[in-house]
Amino acid sequence: MAASVEVVVGSIGRAHGIRGDVAIDVRTDEPERRFAPGAVLRIEGTQGCLTVEAPRWHSGRFLVHFAELSDRTAVEQARGQVLVVDVDPDELPEEEDEYYDRQLVGLMALRADGSEAGPVVEVVHLPAQDMLCIRTEAGERLVPFVSELVPRVDLAAGTVSLADLPGLLDDDEAEVAE
Template sequence: MAKWFNVGKIVNTHGIRGEVRVISRTDFPEERYKKGNTLYIFMPNQSEPIPVIIKSHRTHKSFDLLTFEGYNNINEVEKFKGSLLKISEEQLGELEEGEFYFHEIIGCDVITTDGEVIGQVAEILTPGANDVWVVKGPNRKEFYIPYIDDVVKEVNIDEKKITIEPMEGLLS
């Protein structure tokens, strides 16, 4: 059974030449929307995805604008409104050491180097220079763990376990 990962949602058409407006859900838009890449369109009420090849990509305001090979006017892409753009697990590609996909980190247990259990990663914020992992602890308490070498000592995706060395004040 293939696993699919959402990279964006087609929210509208743009102009009359077959361009679609996409709200991105990917950390790597440059890579995902590269000319020649294949994405899969999952339309509501359709069981089979439609593979499309990217012809062009540009950004406009907060949207990504894409065109696909063989879809040259608005009438051909109108039906894609509201569809999701996905890639298959095989397309994820290898990440550099120390890089992870959000779906790999969310749900991991976070413990300190002393073995104290802090909680589970519930979401990831990307405010700027480094990501911040929101960890939900017991009693619904939230901790904000910056993803920096000083704090995050080990990430074990296979065991869904992250070891941190808390800085002063981080867990208070």
């Protein structure tokens, strides 16, 4: 069995109230799964752990009460710490056609003709949409991660297929198409 993968799920924000509730800067698409009651989260770079007692949404913010943070003072001392969990590298998201960043990074991007464009080196999360950062011979290019431009993700083959759109990866192609 493969070793687990460390995944960042959030960071500790400011205190909410005086009883130890804390606002979490969520960095996972599945906060209810990662912050389920009883879940043990590690503090990145330390041996410290926090046990989730009570997660809840309040006025658009995700609040959590940890067993180890009993009051506002304890929360303020923990502010800014990054929370991580170890997950099975074969674990898949709950929704179909969703992928974890770690599944996409390293896949080979294929042009519509089947030729290799380059590897996916990063997934960039922007407010409007996620972008695949692909390292091409011309440099790194950002491709919106939407089905119209990335119609196929084949994890077994290690590839993502790109749409046939002039200028998607090369600036010169866009000028020729105009």
